[in-house]
Structure formats: structure tokens, C-alpha cells
Amino acid sequence: MRLKIISFLLIFSVVVFPSIIFKGMTPFVENESFVLSNENVVASIGNDGLLENLALKDTMFDAVYNMYFTLDKSKVSFEEIKVSDNKKILAYGTNGVKDVIVEYSLIKDGLHVSVLSKEPKELRVFFKESDLDPIFLKEKNYTFIQCRHVAYGIFFPNALSMYRIGALMFLSIKSVPVNDYSKFDFDIILDKDIHHLKEKLGLIDYQNKYIVLDTQNKPVDNIKVVMLNGDTPVDVSTSKLNGEIYFSGNGDNFKLLNEDLKIRNFTKDRIFLDSPKETKFLWKPYLTGLSTDSVYVVFKVNKPSTAVLFINGKMIEDNLYDTFHMIKVDNLTPATVYDVEVVAAQLKEKISFKTAGDKKYKFLVYGDTRTNTDWHKIICDEMSKEKALFVLHTGDLVESGPQLFEWDFFFNTGHTLFSRTPIMPVIGNHEHNAVYYYQAFMPPRKGGGDFLKQWYSFDIGPVHYIVLDSNVQENTNLDFYQTQWLENDLKKTTKPYIIVLFHHPFFSNVKGRGQEFREKWHNLFVKYKVSAVFNGHIHHYERFFKDGVMYVTTGGGGAPFGYGLYSSDVSYLPFSKASAAGYLHYIVGNVEDGSIHFVVKAVAKEENRKLSKVYKILDEFDIYARNTRN
Known part of the structure; x- marks a missing residue:
């Protein structure tokens, strides 16, 4: 369906902008053709026709990760997006009954949005903010959102109400007639803080x-x-x-x-x-979000500062004056080693990494690192010797995700590993879906759920990796969206291997320890020939092979051990292949020609409440390319 467009919306041509990098918790840009830019602000519209990024040019910090519309109480979806020669982006869609056009255009310090349809009765606009702990204020016809490095003033002149219901919602039932159509208008104005916005708007x-x-x-x-x-x-x-x-x-x-x-x-x-005298790292520099041409360098200091990276003769500046820095390093060469010097105030730290791109490589899997920091350090120090391309964590990184000091322990304990080996994690139950988890990590590309990275996927060489959130309660809307995303993602990949990770395992040989069986997921894994599934949560090692899918539980990263495998609660399932308890362990995956060979390595064992170092192979197994399996 398509409206006959008013004359001032008629002429189109594609406008291409140079590569841009947004900062913040959700800096994903799907299509750089759908970008608006002036001397003060920059905005991008996603392939779904919705606002994707909006930032001041001097910081590029974006703090709105989702804006969507309902017209007459039905959600609007868009089918076509175009860029006009008068620097406006137009999204054409429908609410299922009526055609809808949304027009995005820049004003001096922000974004103007117009929503057009025939005889609309009610428009609702929902904003989801993307920041740690934003501040909300309402004054006259303005609603202000203060985020870490940017403030938004939303001017919705005919809005009847504004409140938060998981998102910031504006309701308007008064539109303005324009020829044969009716139009709702609102502005989003940007500045560094609410006070400056109030000054700009004459409210002081x-x-x-x-x-x-x-x-x-x-x-x-x-x-x-x-x-x-x-x-x-x-x-x-x-x-x-x-x-x-x-x-x-x-x-x-x-x-x-x-x-x-x-x-x-x-x-x-x-x-x-209460300012410290000396600048120190709270989170020593680490790596995340690895791809063939980019990686994120992340660190936190105890005093605000700007930061600089020196990488193979190139200087990258982060002009955000902050204690937390997440810097994207892009335009890199695949399968290449890079050395980086991180500089913040008087601090200097060297890290290194290799970009993805090799068909053969080594990766690591481990999980459940909470509680025992000294145990976690032992396993990280041993894993760092592997010189793997990246490491996957199966969840429960910390004891309590909402406690900030727990993350200090995690990153400083794992510095030897994470400064050389980018980490891609799964969210566990002990993270409690805390915002610090989402602040700390960046997947290689946009996923779904909270901050567009509650679940995600990425490709490295011949392997497609899928990360899911098993904390999502079954048979809820969120479970539906995640499962729908999962099947769509499985359909699209053509990689020879698919590896899926989530925290709670389906199976255990210890009675009552296997989680509620998600039959929908298992059926999808079988249907699309998933190669292997890695889980954590249970603090020992187990491996199962069911319906052509290898299921592996690895929870030996430092949490208190579970000894149910030694008790009367044990009941070995007929498809159980291996098990071991009481070991600090990790898994090495070697991607080779025609197979991935896995080695499960123990580095310490607890006996009589004492931990002693060991070097033992607990298990070895192979998975094979999907097109070679029956």
C-alpha cells in the first residue's frame, strides 16, 4: 500500500554519506544511505524505517536505541524508505488498515518528525533510551531526557500525556490537516545537558x-x-x-x-x-566485538579524561570526557595482528589482537566465573597462553550484575586474557539483566532484545555463532520475539557450522539440575542442523549428543563446584557422552578443514576443600560440517 504523496514530498535521489561511527550502548548503523547530517547533529534511520541513531556531532554519543509508532492503537510497520533531494528521509508503511508516511528532517539542533495519514484518530510515539541511568524531567510542553553525554528535549505540542511504561510514551489525538491528509509533528532537540536545553528554549x-x-x-x-x-x-x-x-x-x-x-x-x-589524587584503571583495557575489520577497545578509569589509541601508526581519539571509554577501531585488514597503546591521562597500557579472517583458527569457551576471583585468575592466565582468536563466555560472569564493584573484579582478574583475546559473552542469571552487562560488551553486529544485544549472532570464518538469553521466560512476548529472531537467523546462514550459546542447559545427569526443556529451540536446532550448543549454569562439565546436536555444559570458570555427579542424585541419560566434576576447566575449539576439534582442559581440581593445579584433558570430541551430515 502506498499513499499519493503531497507535492512537496515528490522527488527522490539516494544521498551517500561517508562512514560514520556513533558512540554509546547501541551504536549500530544498518544503512549509511539513510543518514541526515548538518553542522550540529547527525541522525540515521534503520532499514525498518525507524529512528536508529541521533547524536551531537561533537560527541557522536547516541542514547535513543528505539523509537516506534502506533496509529489508532495499531503498530506501524514500514515497507519502503527513500531519501529526498531536499535532505529528508521518508518511510512508507501501514498500521494494517491505513497507510502511513513518516518524514524525518533535521532542524538546527535536532530532528523534526512528521507522521501523515488519512483521518488518524490517535498517535502514540514510544522512545526507548539507551543509557545507564537517564534522568527525566517534564516542563511545559517539553520532556527532557538527560543521558551520559547528551540531553534530548522532546517537543510534542499536541501531546495529551507522557509517561513511562518500559518506554517513554507520548499520546496525541489532535492532528493538523494538510490537504487531504492529517499530520502529527514533533521535534527532538539536542544539547549537552538539560540546563543548556532550557536556556536554548527560553525556559529559564x-x-x-x-x-x-x-x-x-x-x-x-x-x-x-x-x-x-x-x-x-x-x-x-x-x-x-x-x-x-x-x-x-x-x-x-x-x-x-x-x-x-x-x-x-x-x-x-x-x-x-570526593576526587582521587591519581588516575588509575578501574577496568583495565580489554577487547570485545571482534570481526574481520573491527574491534572494540574498552576500559574504565577512576577520574574523567579523554583517551587516545595508537595502533600501527594510526591515532584514534575519543573526545568523550568520561571515566568509561568504548572505542571502535575499524577499517582494519582481515587476519592481521595489531598492537595498541591505550592512553588516558597519564596512564598507558599495551594490548594486542588479531582480526578475524582466517578459515582455520582457535577459540575458547568457558563460563560461570563468579564468586572466586583467585580461581578465575588461574583459569584466565592459563587460557591466555592458548593465543586464541577470541573467547566465548557461557554466562554468570559475576556474582551480582547490579553491583558495580563485581565488574571491577571481573575485568581486572581477566586482564591477561581479555587484553589479547576479545570476549563475546552470554548473559546468565547472576547478571540479573543489569545495565552494566550491556554497557561492558558490544557484539560485532546488531542483535535483538534489550539494547539490541540481549541476543545476537556473528560469523567468523566457516562458523556462524548465535548467542541467546535463556533467562527469558518461556511463552512470553519476549520469548516469542527471541525465538522468531532465532529461526530467521538460522534460515539466513549458509555457514558449514552453527554454534549456539545460552546459559541454562537443557540436560544434566544430576536429577533436577537440567532446566525446563525448551522444545521449540531444540526442534529448531535439529531442523537447521546446529552443530553444537554450549551452556553454563551447572558448575561441572557434561556432554550430550541428541538428535544430531552436540550439547556441552561448561561451568568450571571459578564458581563453587557442583558435586552432584558424585552423589546418589546422578542418573546418566542414555545420550550422555562425558562428564567430570570438581575441575577448573575451559574448552579449546580448533577450526580445521572439515571439522572442529574440541579439547576440554582442566587446570585445577578441588579436593578436601583445597584447590591444586592440574593439567588434564577431560574430554575430546569433533563436530563436522552440516553438509557432510545425514
């Missing part, structure tokens, strides 16, 4: 001045501070070079937007930070 009558000082009473610049009245945010502002900071409204408390930093105390005109 008076200001209160403070000075931000460190522990040596020196002015601190570029720090975002939230003014509170009780627990309610009043304003968010950024300190200037001389430490001056201005707020509108009245508050009785303050907090920092960056939770790595703390306020020691404050007076009527001073805000004192």
Missing part, C-alpha cells in the same frame, strides 16, 4: 550559581551534576572551566550523573567532589 527565569571543587579545592570542569528536590530531579548542568555551574529551580541535594564519581559534601554555593 533565574539561575543559581555554584562552584565545583575537588579535594584540593581546585575547580573541576566538565562534570555533569543533577540538582534534586528530595529524590526528584530539578535540573542537570555541566561545570565550566573555572568550576562554575548554574541551575534553574530550587533543590536540596545533588548527585553526579557518573556514578564512578562521588560528591563529598556541598554548601550553599560550593559542591565538593
Whole structure:
């Protein structure tokens, strides 16, 4: 279906922009043809016709990862997207009954959106933010969203209500007639903080001045501070070079937007930070999101700074003044070794990696590293000697995902491994779907679910890897979306091998330890000839072969061991192939011609509550290319 378009929307031509890299938790760009850019802001529209990225050019930090529409209470989907010669992007779709056009165009400091249809009664617009802990304020006809490095002011002149229901929702039942159609309009305006947005929009009558000082009473610049009245945010502002900071409204408390930093105390005109004297790494540099031509370098420091990477004679700057840095290194050569020097303030750290591209390579699998940091270090130090291309983690990285200090332990403990071997993880039950998990990792390409990376897939050489979230409750909408995504992903791949990873195993030889059997997933694995499935959750090693699919449980990364295999609870399933308990272990996968050979290596064993180092092969097995199997 297609509307007859109004004359001012008629002429089209494709506009191609140079490669762009957005920053933030969901910086995926599907199609660089659908990009709008002016001197202040840049936006991209996804292949689904929805806003995909929106950022200030000086930071490129995007904090909205999903915006979708319902018209007359039915969700709008788009079938065609075009770029006009007057620098507008048009998405053509339907709500199932009526045709809909969405027009995206840039204004000086943001994005203007128009939604057109015939006789629409009600428009709802939903925004899902992509940041750790955004601040929300409402004033007059504006709704403000403050994120880590950007603030959004949403001006919806005819909106009747705004509230959050898993997403920020605007409801409008008043449209403006345009010829034979009706149109809803709204703007998204950007700046570095809410206070500057209020100034820009003429919403400030008076200001209160403070000075931000460190522990040596020196002015601190570029720090975002939230003014509170009780627990309610009043304003968010950024300190200037001389430490001056201005707020509108009245508050009785303050907090920092960056939770790595703390306020020691404050007076009527001073805000004192509890700032460390020396800059140190909180998370030492590590690697994630490996592909043939890119990788992400990630680290965290205890004091805000900008950062620079030096890589094979090339300098990459991250101008975000922050404690957390995730820097994409792209335009790399496949199957090539790169040495990187990471510089933040006076800190320097060297790391190295090899891009994907070889048909033959080595990768690692392990999981359940929570609880025993010293045990985790033992296994990481041994795994680092393998010089593998990357490592897969089967979940339960930390004891409690919402506790920030747990992630400090994880990354510093695994630094020897993760600074050479990019990590691609699965979310486990101990992560509790915490936002820190999503902040810390970036898949090679966009997936689905929360932050577009709750589940994801990627290709390296002849292998297609699929990562799922088994914490999603069965027979829910989220389970439906993930399973639908899984089948679509399985249909598309032509790779000889498919390896699937999720946290909770289907099977165990210990009674009551196998999880609820997801028959839908197993049937899909059989139908599409999945080569192997790797799980964690149970803190020992087991392997099963059922209906042509190899199922492997590896949970020996440092969590307390499970000894059910030695008890009366054991009941070996007829398709069980191997098992071992009480070992710190990991799995090496060797991708070879015609097969992948796996070796399960134990590096320590617990006996009588004492851990002793061992070097033992627990198991070996092979999987074969799908087209060679019956």
C-alpha cells in the first residue's frame, strides 16, 4: 500500500554519506544511505524505517536505541524508505488498515518528525533510551531526557500525556490537516545537558550559581551534576572551566550523573567532589566485538579524561570526557595482528589482537566465573597462553550484575586474557539483566532484545555463532520475539557450522539440575542442523549428543563446584557422552578443514576443600560440517 504523496514530498535521489561511527550502548548503523547530517547533529534511520541513531556531532554519543509508532492503537510497520533531494528521509508503511508516511528532517539542533495519514484518530510515539541511568524531567510542553553525554528535549505540542511504561510514551489525538491528509509533528532537540536545553528554549527565569571543587579545592570542569528536590530531579548542568555551574529551580541535594564519581559534601554555593589524587584503571583495557575489520577497545578509569589509541601508526581519539571509554577501531585488514597503546591521562597500557579472517583458527569457551576471583585468575592466565582468536563466555560472569564493584573484579582478574583475546559473552542469571552487562560488551553486529544485544549472532570464518538469553521466560512476548529472531537467523546462514550459546542447559545427569526443556529451540536446532550448543549454569562439565546436536555444559570458570555427579542424585541419560566434576576447566575449539576439534582442559581440581593445579584433558570430541551430515 502506498499513499499519493503531497507535492512537496515528490522527488527522490539516494544521498551517500561517508562512514560514520556513533558512540554509546547501541551504536549500530544498518544503512549509511539513510543518514541526515548538518553542522550540529547527525541522525540515521534503520532499514525498518525507524529512528536508529541521533547524536551531537561533537560527541557522536547516541542514547535513543528505539523509537516506534502506533496509529489508532495499531503498530506501524514500514515497507519502503527513500531519501529526498531536499535532505529528508521518508518511510512508507501501514498500521494494517491505513497507510502511513513518516518524514524525518533535521532542524538546527535536532530532528523534526512528521507522521501523515488519512483521518488518524490517535498517535502514540514510544522512545526507548539507551543509557545507564537517564534522568527525566517534564516542563511545559517539553520532556527532557538527560543521558551520559547528551540531553534530548522532546517537543510534542499536541501531546495529551507522557509517561513511562518500559518506554517513554507520548499520546496525541489532535492532528493538523494538510490537504487531504492529517499530520502529527514533533521535534527532538539536542544539547549537552538539560540546563543548556532550557536556556536554548527560553525556559529559564533565574539561575543559581555554584562552584565545583575537588579535594584540593581546585575547580573541576566538565562534570555533569543533577540538582534534586528530595529524590526528584530539578535540573542537570555541566561545570565550566573555572568550576562554575548554574541551575534553574530550587533543590536540596545533588548527585553526579557518573556514578564512578562521588560528591563529598556541598554548601550553599560550593559542591565538593570526593576526587582521587591519581588516575588509575578501574577496568583495565580489554577487547570485545571482534570481526574481520573491527574491534572494540574498552576500559574504565577512576577520574574523567579523554583517551587516545595508537595502533600501527594510526591515532584514534575519543573526545568523550568520561571515566568509561568504548572505542571502535575499524577499517582494519582481515587476519592481521595489531598492537595498541591505550592512553588516558597519564596512564598507558599495551594490548594486542588479531582480526578475524582466517578459515582455520582457535577459540575458547568457558563460563560461570563468579564468586572466586583467585580461581578465575588461574583459569584466565592459563587460557591466555592458548593465543586464541577470541573467547566465548557461557554466562554468570559475576556474582551480582547490579553491583558495580563485581565488574571491577571481573575485568581486572581477566586482564591477561581479555587484553589479547576479545570476549563475546552470554548473559546468565547472576547478571540479573543489569545495565552494566550491556554497557561492558558490544557484539560485532546488531542483535535483538534489550539494547539490541540481549541476543545476537556473528560469523567468523566457516562458523556462524548465535548467542541467546535463556533467562527469558518461556511463552512470553519476549520469548516469542527471541525465538522468531532465532529461526530467521538460522534460515539466513549458509555457514558449514552453527554454534549456539545460552546459559541454562537443557540436560544434566544430576536429577533436577537440567532446566525446563525448551522444545521449540531444540526442534529448531535439529531442523537447521546446529552443530553444537554450549551452556553454563551447572558448575561441572557434561556432554550430550541428541538428535544430531552436540550439547556441552561448561561451568568450571571459578564458581563453587557442583558435586552432584558424585552423589546418589546422578542418573546418566542414555545420550550422555562425558562428564567430570570438581575441575577448573575451559574448552579449546580448533577450526580445521572439515571439522572442529574440541579439547576440554582442566587446570585445577578441588579436593578436601583445597584447590591444586592440574593439567588434564577431560574430554575430546569433533563436530563436522552440516553438509557432510545425514
